[in-house]
Amino acid sequence: xxxxxxxxxxxxxxxxxxxxxxxxxxxxxxxxxxxxxxxxxxxxxxxxxxxxxxxxxxxxxxxxxxxxxxxxxxxxxxxxxxxxxxxxxxxxxxxxxxxxxxxxxxxxxxxxxxxxxxxxxxxxxxxxxxxxxxxxxxxxxxxxxxxxxxxxxxxxxxxxxxxxxxxxxxxxxxxxxxxxxx
Numbered sequence: 001x002x003x004x005x006x007x008x009x010x011x012x013x014x015x016x017x018x019x020x021x022x023x024x025x026x027x028x029x030x031x032x033x034x035x036x037x038x039x040x041x042x043x044x045x046x047x048x049x050x051x052x053x054x055x056x057x058x059x060x061x062x063x064x065x066x067x068x069x070x071x072x073x074x075x076x077x078x079x080x081x082x083x084x085x086x087x088x089x090x091x092x093x094x095x096x097x098x099x100x101x102x103x104x105x106x107x108x109x110x111x112x113x114x115x116x117x118x119x120x121x122x123x124x125x126x127x128x129x130x131x132x133x134x135x136x137x138x139x140x141x142x143x144x145x146x147x148x149x150x151x152x153x154x155x156x157x158x159x160x161x162x163x164x165x166x167x168x169x170x171x172x173x174x175x176x177x178x179x180x181x182x
Contacts, residue, residue, distance in 0.1 A: 009048030011041045026052045063107045109135060151182070 011021035021041065026048045111131070115123040135142060156164070161179055168177050 007045040009043040009045055009052075011043055011048070012037070013039045014041060021048065021051060024048055024051060024055075060107055109140070155182075 009021075009024060009026045011025070012023035014021050021043060024043070026045070113123075113127060115127075132142065132144065156179060165178060
């Protein structure tokens with residue numbers, strides 16, 4: 001039985017030239033099956049996690065580079081969502097090509113959130129700090145759209161229409177933005 005501070009990773013071997021572990025498995029992954037042989041290695045968790053993190057970052061960068069250089073062959077493919085459990089292939093060896101491809105597919109985030117109209121400054125600030133800043137800090141290319149829909153039962157007066165319309169143009173709102181009659 002292991003306690004929290006007694007963790008380790010397992011590898012099938014170590015490449016003598018690169019110093020990298022082969023078939024590295026980092027806990028926790030309760031669905032992983034391993035085959036212990038005379039070449040099985042126990043690795044310190046921190047060292048194994050560094051290699052796993054570096055591999056994950058390299059795979060994401062490679063996927064981004066491949067997406068940026070795609071010549072249009074995948075133009076008909078829309079967004080695809082996967083849930084990656086990280087379980088290894090059935091034979092216990094290195095992950096299959098399909099499993100590796102799934103891990104690199106997780107390179108897109110999308111989301112929308114309803115903002116409280118009475119506390120919009122607070123909520124937009126929270127979204128900026130907790131999501132947008134983290135995505136930008138991770139090196140993601142961001143496409144952000146703000147959608148505003150406002151109604152005023154008595155209608156907007158001429159001064160409001162002029163000021164808001166001019167501000168929207170200066171702030172480069174989409175040209176189709178504006179006021180409409182109800």
